[in-house]
Amino acid sequence: MTLAFLNLTWPTFANGLALGGVYALMAVGIGLVFGVLRLVNFAYGQLIMAGAFALAFGSQWGFPNWASILFCFGVVLGLSVLMDLLVFRPLRTHSPAVMLVATFAVAFLLQNIALLAFGPLGKSAGALAILNAPWDIGGVFIKKIAVISFATAVGCLVILQLLLTRTPLGLHMRAAAMDFRTARLLGVRANWVISGAVIVSGLFAAVSAVMLSVQELTVVPTFGTQDTILVLAGVVLGGLNRPIPATLGGFSIGFANGILGGVLPSNQSQYLPSFLFAAVIVVLLVRPNGLFARGGGTVERV
Amino acid sequence: MTALTVEKLSIRYGAVEAVRGLSLEVKPGEIVGLIGPNGAGKSSTLHAIMGAAPVTGGDVRLDGTSLVGRRPEDVARRGIALVPEGRRIFGELTVDENLRLGLAGRRRGRNGGGLTRAFDLFPILREFRSRQAGVLSGGQQQQLAIGRALVADPDVLLLDEPSLGLAPKIVDVVFEALTQIRDSGLGVLLVEQRAQRTVALADRSHVLANGELRLTLGPEDASDTDRLVAAYLA
Amino acid sequence: MTWIRRAVELLAPALLILGTALLALEVSSYLQAYFLDTLVKVAIVVALYVFIGNSGVLSFGHVSFVAVGAWTAGVLTVPEDQKRITMPGLAHFLLTTSVGNVASLVLAAVVGGIFAFAVGLPLMRLSGLAAGIATFGVLEITNNVLTYEQRIGPGLNAFSSVPSTTGIWQATIGGLVCVVVAYAYQRTRFSRMLRATREDPAAAAAAGISIYRQRLLAFTLSGALAGFAGGLYVHLQPLQAGSLSLNLTFVTLAMLVVGGSGSLLGAVVGALALNGIFSFFSAATNTVDVLGWSFTVPSGTAELTLGMLMAIVLILRPNGLTGGRELSLPRRRSVADLEKARATT
Numbered sequence: 001m002t003l004a005f006l007n008l009t010w011p012t013f014a015n016g017l018a019l020g021g022v023y024a025l026m027a028v029g030i031g032l033v034f035g036v037l038r039l040v041n042f043a044y045g046q047l048i049m050a051g052a053f054a055l056a057f058g059s060q061w062g063f064p065n066w067a068s069i070l071f072c073f074g075v076v077l078g079l080s081v082l083m084d085l086l087v088f089r090p091l092r093t094h095s096p097a098v099m100l101v102a103t104f105a106v107a108f109l110l111q112n113i114a115l116l117a118f119g120p121l122g123k124s125a126g127a128l129a130i131l132n133a134p135w136d137i138g139g140v141f142i143k144k145i146a147v148i149s150f151a152t153a154v155g156c157l158v159i160l161q162l163l164l165t166r167t168p169l170g171l172h173m174r175a176a177a178m179d180f181r182t183a184r185l186l187g188v189r190a191n192w193v194i195s196g197a198v199i200v201s202g203l204f205a206a207v208s209a210v211m212l213s214v215q216e217l218t219v220v221p222t223f224g225t226q227d228t229i230l231v232l233a234g235v236v237l238g239g240l241n242r243p244i245p246a247t248l249g250g251f252s253i254g255f256a257n258g259i260l261g262g263v264l265p266s267n268q269s270q271y272l273p274s275f276l277f278a279a280v281i282v283v284l285l286v287r288p289n290g291l292f293a294r295g296g297g298t299v300e301r302v
Numbered sequence: 303m304t305a306l307t308v309e310k311l312s313i314r315y316g317a318v319e320a321v322r323g324l325s326l327e328v329k330p331g332e333i334v335g336l337i338g339p340n341g342a343g344k345s346s347t348l349h350a351i352m353g354a355a356p357v358t359g360g361d362v363r364l365d366g367t368s369l370v371g372r373r374p375e376d377v378a379r380r381g382i383a384l385v386p387e388g389r390r391i392f393g394e395l396t397v398d399e400n401l402r403l404g405l406a407g408r409r410r411g412r413n414g415g416g417l418t419r420a421f422d423l424f425p426i427l428r429e430f431r432s433r434q435a436g437v438l439s440g441g442q443q444q445q446l447a448i449g450r451a452l453v454a455d456p457d458v459l460l461l462d463e464p465s466l467g468l469a470p471k472i473v474d475v476v477f478e479a480l481t482q483i484r485d486s487g488l489g490v491l492l493v494e495q496r497a498q499r500t501v502a503l504a505d506r507s508h509v510l511a512n513g514e515l516r517l518t519l520g521p522e523d524a525s526d527t528d529r530l531v532a533a534y535l536a
Numbered sequence: 537m538t539w540i541r542r543a544v545e546l547l548a549p550a551l552l553i554l555g556t557a558l559l560a561l562e563v564s565s566y567l568q569a570y571f572l573d574t575l576v577k578v579a580i581v582v583a584l585y586v587f588i589g590n591s592g593v594l595s596f597g598h599v600s601f602v603a604v605g606a607w608t609a610g611v612l613t614v615p616e617d618q619k620r621i622t623m624p625g626l627a628h629f630l631l632t633t634s635v636g637n638v639a640s641l642v643l644a645a646v647v648g649g650i651f652a653f654a655v656g657l658p659l660m661r662l663s664g665l666a667a668g669i670a671t672f673g674v675l676e677i678t679n680n681v682l683t684y685e686q687r688i689g690p691g692l693n694a695f696s697s698v699p700s701t702t703g704i705w706q707a708t709i710g711g712l713v714c715v716v717v718a719y720a721y722q723r724t725r726f727s728r729m730l731r732a733t734r735e736d737p738a739a740a741a742a743a744g745i746s747i748y749r750q751r752l753l754a755f756t757l758s759g760a761l762a763g764f765a766g767g768l769y770v771h772l773q774p775l776q777a778g779s780l781s782l783n784l785t786f787v788t789l790a791m792l793v794v795g796g797s798g799s800l801l802g803a804v805v806g807a808l809a810l811n812g813i814f815s816f817f818s819a820a821t822n823t824v825d826v827l828g829w830s831f832t833v834p835s836g837t838a839e840l841t842l843g844m845l846m847a848i849v850l851i852l853r854p855n856g857l858t859g860g861r862e863l864s865l866p867r868r869r870s871v872a873d874l875e876k877a878r879a880t881t
Contacts, residue, residue, distance in 0.1 A: 040665065087847065094854045100594065100668070101793045102850045108786050109843030116836035168402070175392055175403050182390040185352055187378035187407025187454060225782070229672060236669040274680045277673035285658050288666045 010140045012262030018146035020255035021153030022211045026231040027238065027250025028160065029204035032197040034240050035177030037088055038096060042103040044205060045228030046110035047083075051076040051209025052125065052219040053118060059126025068127070073206040079110075080202030084194065107225070114221035122220030125213040132214065149211040156207055157247060160200065164243065169196050226273075230257060233280040239290030249291065253280070305330050305365065305489040306351070306382070306458045312359035313346045313513075320346040321513040323360065328458055328489035333480060335500040335507030336493045339534055343513040344493040345387055348460045351491075352384050353377045364458070378407040383451035387462035389443050391450070393436025397427055400435050400450050407454030420449025423479055441472035448479060458489045465496050477503055497530055509533040546719045549804040550712055553578060556808060557708040568704065569773075570815035575707035576768050578807040580784075581791045582714040583761035585803035587754045588792060590727050592734030593663070596785055597655065597671030600678035601759040603780035604651050605644035605766025607682060610695045610775070613640045618697040625686030637701040641710075641767040648763015649756050656755035660748055675785060683777040694776035702772035710768040714761050718800050721757060730754055783839075787814070790846045796856025805857055813845065814838045 026044065033041050054075040058068025087106055091099050131148060134141035164170035169192065175183040176193045184190055212227065213219055231250050238249020253276060260272055283291055306328040313321040321343040328334045336344050349355035351362050353374045362369045369377050378384070383404075392400050401417045421428040424445040430438065435446060444464055451459055461480070465473045477499065484490055494500040501507045502524035509516045517533055553575065560571030584598050612635045614622070619631055635643065659670050683692055690696075702710070721727050730750040733740040737747060769775060787810070795806020817838035823830055849857065 040668075087851070090851045091854070098793070098850060098854045101789060102847060104786055105790060105843050105846040105850060108783075108790075109840065109847060112836050112839035112843060116834055116840060168405070171395075171399055171402055172406060175395065178392055178394060179390065181354070181374075182386060182392075183403065183406075184374040185354065185378060185384050185386060185390075186403050186450065187375050188403065189375045189379075189406075190373070229676065233669050233673065236665050240665060270684045271680060274677040277676045277680075281659070281670045281673045284662060284666045284670050288662050288664075 008259065008263055011134075011142050011146075012259060014142045014146040014150075015262055016255045016258030018143075018149035018153075018211070018215070019258035020251040021150040022208050023227070023231050023234060023254025023257070024247045024251040025153050025156055025204045026208050026227065027235045027246045028157065028243055029201040029208070030228075030231065030235055031240055031243060031246035032173070033088075033201045034235075035243075036173060036180065036194050036197045037092060037099075039088060039091075039099045039103065040096075040232065040240075041083075041088075041201075042100065042228070042232070043083065043107040043110060044201075044231075045224035045226075046107050046114075047076050047079055047202065047205040048209040048212060048224035048227070049114060049219070049221065050079050050110065051206050052213035052223050053114065053123065055128065055210060055213050056123040056126050056219045059128070060123070065127055069210060072209055073203070076206035076209060077199065077202045080198050080205065081195075084198040088198070089194070111221050111225070118221065120221065122218050122223070125217050125219055128210070128214045129217060132217075145211065145214045149215070152207060152211065156204060160243070163200070169193070173197055230254070230273075230276060233277065237280055237283055237291050245290055252291075306491065307363045308347070308351065308360070309363070310360035311347065311350060311357065311362065313343065313350050313355050314358040315346075315356065319358075319513055320355075321350070321510075324510070324513075324515055325360075326491075326508055326515075328491050330457065330489050331484060331487050332505040333484050333490040333492055333503060335504035336491060336510060337495070337497045337500050337507055338510035338516070340495075342510040344510055345462055346513075347510075348384060348462050348491070348493055351377070351382065351460060375406075378454065379409060381409060381455075381457040383407055383454045383456035383459050385444075385447045385451045385459070385461040385464055387466065389440075389447040391435045391438075391443050391446050393434065395435055396432055397435050397438070397446055398431040400446055401427070401431075401453050404450035404453040407451075407456065409455070412455055415455070417453055419452050419455070420446075423452065423482060424449050441468050441475065444468060444472070444476055445479070448476070448483075452483070456488065458491065459483060460491045460493075462493050463495060464492070465494060465499075473499070497534070498524055498527075501530065542723070545800070546716070549715050549719075549801050552804050552808060553708060553711045553715065557704060560704055567819065570819060572702060572704065572707045572772055574808060574811040574815060575711045576702065576765060576772055577788065577791065577811045578711045578804055579714040579765035579768055580762060580788050581795070581803045581807040582711075582718050582800065583758050583765050584788055584792050585797065585800060586718050586721060586758035586761060587751075588758075589797050589799065589803065590722070590730045590734070590754050591751050593751065594668055594789075595671045595755075596668060596789075597659075597674035597678075598758065598762050599780055599785045599788065600655075600675045601648040601652050601762035602766035602769065602784070603678055603682055603777065605648040605763030606695075606770035606775050606780060607689045607766075608647040608763065609640040609644040609767030610698045610770040611689055612643060613637065613699055613701075613771070614695070614697050622693070622696050623686065623690050625691070626689075627687045630688065637699065637706075637771065640771075641764055644767030645760045645764035648766065649760030651763070652759020653752070653756040656752045656759070660751045660755055675781065679777055679781045682780075690776070692777070694774040695770060696774055698770050698774065700771060700773075702768050706771065707768065710764070714765065715800065715804065717757070717761060718803075721754075722800065726750060726753055787842065790842065794846055794849045794856055798855065802856050809857070810842060810845070814842050817841050 030041055030044050033039060051072045054072040055068050058071045063071065083106060087102055091102050131145040132143055134143050135147065164174055172183065172188045172193050173196055176188060212224065230253050234249040234253030235246045237253065239245035257276060260275065261269055264272065308324060308326045311321055311324045312319065324347060326334060336347065338344055346355050350357050351369065353369060353372045357370050364380055364382060392403065401420050426442055427446060427449050435443065438446060448464065464476050468476065480490060480492065480503065492500060492504060501519050502521055504521065507519045509519065523529055556571060556575060560568050563571065580602055587595055611630050612633060616632065616634055619626055655674050659667065662670055682689060685691065729740065729745045733745055733747045733750060741747060791806040791810045792803055794810055796802025817833055820831065820833045821835045821837065823832040
């Protein structure tokens with residue numbers, strides 16, 4: 001069975017959804033931290049890289065899958081919190097440009113630590129790779145990981161939405177993203193809100209690490225970097241400061257990436273990054289505040 | 303018992319000294335007015351009390367405990383609530399959510415009646431509780447800002463120009479609410495531009511000019527226009 | 537006496553470059569390569585500075601101008617018979633055209649400038665994060681195209697047979713050219729207008745300054761310098777598209793920010809200091825002798841040190857090592873200066 005136009009097949013469509021879902025998670029992870037700290041965390045991809053290495057090592061050491069995943073979560077969360085304490089907080093009052101370049105530095109640092117420790121060839125992602133086997137859904141073979149990725153992403157986003165709308169911490173995080181100063185004057189604790197955002201963002205990075213490392217099979221020091229740049233573009237495209245536009249932006253670019261990657265012949269798909277970024281630039285020129293942003297949001301100067 | 307004491311407070315932004323040696327007291331159940339021309343240091347005083355402006359000298363105490371050097375959220379959580387200038391409500395959140403944000407300033411182990419306190423004082427808020435705060439009128443937003451401060455169940459309420467940009471009728475509503483708040487036992491520190499009304503309402507009104515306390519007026523001075531004008535020009 | 541002060545503003549960075557060149561003459565030819573590399577990095581960072589330092593807007597796209605310059609100078613100087621072997625896919629016009637060393641550098645600057653102008657024409661209308669992401673996009677697209685497009689260059693392969701004309705003289709003169717151009721621009725009213733938009737965009741716009749036009753001018757000029765630096769680079773070592781991408785962007789931005797993005801001196805100091813350290817550790821991967829004590833470090837140490845150094849400098853001195861100031865002679869401080877000093881303490 002083939003979808004009517006192009007040579008888009010259901011499995012490709014499913015892969016697009018899956019990649020869109022993971023990118024949406026990453027987008028929200030980046031967006032949450034931006035909301036409270038006004039900081040674009042370029043090192044987000046390196047958190048994912050670290051998580052993917054943790055998974056790979058877990059498999060290599062013979063951990064059961066659940067333990068590898070737990071290990072991955074531990075590493076990513078630990079690193080997120082460390083990054084927050086050592087870099088984000090000391091730089092909180094500096095200009096967005098300095099903060100962005102600082103996260104650039106952290107990304108570069110972590111990538112080179114990985115290079116030094118694990119070498120340029122990387123590691124095989126390990127035991128979870130069996131999830132690349134397909135499920136037979138009414139005669140269409142769709143990779144298990146595609147279904148799992150999409151379902152997990154949706155689940156995570158629903159839980160996040162509940163957290164943001166139904167709990168005091170979520171309310172505080174939303175208020176801090178809109179007007180941190182006033183929120184603090186009302187008694188919203190800055191440290192809690194920042195920690196909350198960093199931890200949720202780290203959790204999403206860990207989930208993304210699991211999903212991406214299954215799909216990409218090998219983990220190298222540059223793992224997640226290209227994805228992060230695309231997600232950043234998607235987030236800015238959607239509108240950074242709001243979870244839902246950010247989600248949509250991240251999803252769109254992931255979906256486009258997944259679909260086009262499957263549909264284009266290889267002599268064209270090598271230019272896929274160019275297509276995506278050209279599209280991003282065109283959209284930004286037309287709507288500098290983002291595709292899904294309402295009205296004129298404040299623009300951070302970088 | 304004194305609720306809030308400001309003693310020889312000095313505030314400095316870089317080379318600019320915003321407030322010099324200001325002392326005042328707010329006791330439970332009284333309204334203290336703080337009036338003066340633009341740039342006199344009124345708002346800076348409120349921000350310094352909240353821990354959001356650099357205090358270079360003097361002290362701010364709540365029931366004997368110094369607040370200087372604490373973070374704004376910690377000051378708020380000790381029983382001082384601020385109604386900021388320009389209301390600063392969260393326009394994209396609902397009225398209900400705005401009020402629940404006020405609960406962030408509630409002290410540990412105190413219930414304070416939750417949102418009903420705001421609803422009782424401003425019934426309109428209950429009616430509009432699920433609307434987006436941004437669509438409320440200016441007066442309603444001001445009521446929301448005051449309600450939001452009250453749900454924290456504070457001992458002291460600071461207000462920064464609550465009548466700014468409001469129609470005279472709405473100002474009446476706001477000032478009437480302040481009287482009720484005072485009568486419920488709170489200490490109120492009211493920063494205002496509307497000098498005459500403030501002097502008439504407050505138990506004491508301090509006139510601030512160029513960061514210094516010029517004189518203190520009682521409600522009986524409200525009709526004495528000459529004295530008010532002289533105070534401003536001094 | 538203002539001319540003396542101005543002269544110092546130019547001489548300080550120029551002398552640093554000359555000093556590096558003199559040092560380079562003293563060391564073994566193996567180590568000299570690192571010095572030459574450093575001088576080329578100075579050129580790239582100064583090019584970055586012309587835009588970022590004057591406008592206060594970050595650009596992640598400048599390495600694409602370096603790359604385009606390198607491609608131009610590289611493709612045009614490889615001898616024709618070599619081209620047929622190493623780059624058989626080349627467009628006919630490029631296959632049959634060759635120019636000399638100096639002409640290739642000039643053309644690199646021209647192509648870099650034109651490309652920057654074309655990119656800046658739409659992009660300079662953006663600001664903030666949108667601008668940052670868009671320049672990132674330019675970098676990714678350029679890199680993507682250069683990596684796969686064999687009609688305009690070696691594609692995935694590294695350049696080979698480009699004449700290695702960037703020796704000590706060319707590297708030094710190249711670095712000096714960039715510094716002098718940056719300085720000359722800095723002295724024009726265009727630069728002053730652009731700096732005004734950096735300090736207070738609203739006031740500058742109200743004073744009739746077109747932020748867009750001034751940014752575009754600086755972007756084009758800095759693109760031309762970047763292209764020129766790319767030309768120097770390709771004449772120094774066999775480049776490939778992969779080495780003109782994210783990492784170089786990071787490293788050169790790091791140099792600028794660590795040195796202090798607000799001043800020409802900062803750009804030069806940052807490039808010299810960081811690339812010096814980077815080179816030292818790179819050399820140390822093949823064992824170096826320091827005061828008779830020889831040691832070897834694993835590869836990647838250089839990048840690691842650079843990343844750490846940069847993070848530390850940013851946290852401790854967010855305005856960079858020079859604090860964004862030019863070197864100036866001690867002078868009687870005016871009242872305005874005192875006020876300013878007081879305001880910042």
